[in-house]
Amino acid sequence: MGDLAIEGRGLVCDRGGRRVFAGVDFDVAAGEALVVTGPNGAGKSSLLRTIAGLIELAGGTLELTGGDPELSLGAHCHYFGHENALKTQLTVRENLEFWHRYYGDCGVSVLEALDRVGIGHLDHLPAAVLSAGQRRRLALARLVVSHRPVWLLDEPTAALDVASEARLGELMAAHLLADGLIIAVTHGALPLAETKSLKLGEARVA
Numbered sequence: 001m002g003d004l005a006i007e008g009r010g011l012v013c014d015r016g017g018r019r020v021f022a023g024v025d026f027d028v029a030a031g032e033a034l035v036v037t038g039p040n041g042a043g044k045s046s047l048l049r050t051i052a053g054l055i056e057l058a059g060g061t062l063e064l065t066g067g068d069p070e071l072s073l074g075a076h077c078h079y080f081g082h083e084n085a086l087k088t089q090l091t092v093r094e095n096l097e098f099w100h101r102y103y104g105d106c107g108v109s110v111l112e113a114l115d116r117v118g119i120g121h122l123d124h125l126p127a128a129v130l131s132a133g134q135r136r137r138l139a140l141a142r143l144v145v146s147h148r149p150v151w152l153l154d155e156p157t158a159a160l161d162v163a164s165e166a167r168l169g170e171l172m173a174a175h176l177l178a179d180g181l182i183i184a185v186t187h188g189a190l191p192l193a194e195t196k197s198l199k200l201g202e203a204r205v206a
């Protein structure tokens with residue numbers, strides 16, 4: 001595999017029979033973070049879901065270079081959406097153990113991944129009793145064990161306190177240093193020094 005890069009050209013997205021955006025272009029490569037901003041309904045989450053392969057493109061091209069030619073773009077991505085996708089009846093550790101097995105060996109133990117997001121001491125608790133920020137952190141721990149090169153982050157700082165934001169910043173910086181790439185949607189600032197930006201406009205009605 002060479003250096004990973006994603007190129008979007010003339011992207012068009014329709015949802016529920018309505019045009020959400022058209023003519024969107026971007027480039028992002030290994031070691032880079034692209035920050036997507038824009039008003040509510042502009043299609044930021046839809047763009048991430050399109051890149052993840054969860055929504056079909058209505059037009060334009062999305063091209064991945066330098067990846068595994070046998071895998072789709074979506075299979076290179078970890079999509080960190082609004083939902084935390086936790087099993088509330090399982091403990092914190094059991095939740096992450098499931099994903100640790102699912103993704104295969106990533107060289108990081110379950111406890112180490114929990115420690116990296118600051119919830120190692122909560123490993124025995126049922127996920128149901130976690131606070132909103134602790135749930136978000138458990139979802140972030142999945143990023144650590146997924147070892148996918150493309151991180152698609154939708155409002156990753158939502159519900160995080162200052163210390164957790166700083167930890168997220170460290171996780172993202174380490175991912176970029178390891179030649180990963182990040183596309184993140186945010187309404188605020190991201191805890192990263194350098195980013196590229198893409199601004200989506202008002203949602204259009206076809």
Ligand SMILES: Nc1ncnc2c1ncn2[C@@H]1O[C@H](COP(=O)(O)OP(=O)(O)OP(=O)(O)O)[C@@H](O)[C@H]1O
Pocket residue numbers: 015016020038039040041042043044045046047203
């Ligand atoms: N499943 C769906 N079916 C039909 N329309 C949808 C669906 N999901 C989203 N939309 C519409 O697509 C448009 C873009 O939504 P999207 O969630 O991508 O916007 P966003 O920029 O992420 O907004 P926000 O900042 O509020 O999170 C909105 O008008 C929304 O109503």
